[in-house]
Amino acid sequence: MSADEPFISLQNVRKVYRSKGAEFLAVSDVTMDVQEGELVSLVGPSGCGKTTVLKILAGLHDADGGTIKIGNSKTPFDPARDIGMVFQQALLLKWRTILDNVLLPAEIVGLPMKAARARARDLLNLVGLAGYEDKYPQQLSGGMQQRTAIARAFIHDPKLILMDEPFGALDALTREQMNLEMLRIWRESGKTILFVTHSIQEAVFLASHCAVLTAGPARMAEYFPIELPFPRALPIKTTDEFGAYARRIYASLGLSPSA
Numbered sequence: 569m570s571a572d573e574p575f576i577s578l579q580n581v582r583k584v585y586r587s588k589g590a591e592f593l594a595v596s597d598v599t600m601d602v603q604e605g606e607l608v609s610l611v612g613p614s615g616c617g618k619t620t621v622l623k624i625l626a627g628l629h630d631a632d633g634g635t636i637k638i639g640n641s642k643t644p645f646d647p648a649r650d651i652g653m654v655f656q657q658a659l660l661l662k663w664r665t666i667l668d669n670v671l672l673p674a675e676i677v678g679l680p681m682k683a684a685r686a687r688a689r690d691l692l693n694l695v696g697l698a699g700y701e702d703k704y705p706q707q708l709s710g711g712m713q714q715r716t717a718i719a720r721a722f723i724h725d726p727k728l729i730l731m732d733e734p735f736g737a738l739d740a741l742t743r744e745q746m747n748l749e750m751l752r753i754w755r756e757s758g759k760t761i762l763f764v765t766h767s768i769q770e771a772v773f774l775a776s777h778c779a780v781l782t783a784g785p786a787r788m789a790e791y792f793p794i795e796l797p798f799p800r801a802l803p804i805k806t807t808d809e810f811g812a813y814a815r816r817i818y819a820s821l822g823l824s825p826s827a
């Protein structure tokens with residue numbers, strides 16, 4: 569194996585939805601290689617096929633063309649247990665405590681519960697929710713519920729975390745706070761994360777690499793590293809380097825005349 573054998577490799581992925589005899593081309597051509605431990609943002613206009621790409625990676629949809637490979641000889645991948653997902657809504661079970669919500673994937677995968685409970689407490693601490701273990705979802709704010717969902721995605725120690733616009737429902741300040749926490753959690757966990765967002769600022773601020781998808785059917789417009797230093801703090805958003813990356817994305821999306 570070569571030292572940089574990718575963890576995820578998508579080559580010319582294509583997806584057609586079919587219903588009642590009609591066909592809809594949702595993704596026309598997506599190609600990218602992701603190394604283990606990267607945090608990749610997928611940015612593109614509404615309806616361009618970002619969620620479809622995540623669903624193909626999650627094994628929820630089959631692709632109609634191209635190849636998808638996850639895992640490599642160093643890090644094998646089992647789709648049944650190596651994926652954690654975070655959606656726009658936290659989707660917590662309101663009759664379970666915060667701790668028990670976080671434990672749900674551990675129960676599904678069949679992990680030893682004593683160790684899982686200790687890990688759930690550690691993860692709640694990591695996302696800033698120590699002390700809330702015995703509360704119920706409706707007793708927490710939207711941002712706290714979303715942090716619970718993030719802890720839940722990590723509980724079974726998956727190798728790949730897929731996040732679909734996880735902070736889209738939060739107010740702007742909570743979203744910025746969550747961005748900072750997300751960076752911290754990513755750096756502490758070392759996980760490979762793919763992150764869908766509509767926000768160009770978020771796509772630049774969070775990512776080690778950025779995939780820009782064109783208006784649907786999704787085609788890869790660009791895939792490039794974001795070479796801003798880590799750790800990142802909010803003032804980096806005012807720098808020329810940050811602005812140059814944002815302009816590059818706007819230009820790829822056809823939203824500005826020049827990069």
Ligand SMILES: Nc1ncnc2c1ncn2[C@@H]1O[C@H](COP(=O)(O)OP(=O)(O)OP(=O)(O)O)[C@@H](O)[C@H]1O
Nearest residue numbers: 585586592594613614615616617618619620621784
């Ligand atoms: N099950 C389905 N059957 C038919 N068409 C679908 C299905 N799921 C999605 N689509 C269509 O495929 C296209 C891509 O959808 P997708 O949800 O992947 O886009 P998206 O970029 O994630 O959008 P958004 O940013 O608004 O969430 C859209 O036009 C959508 O209407």
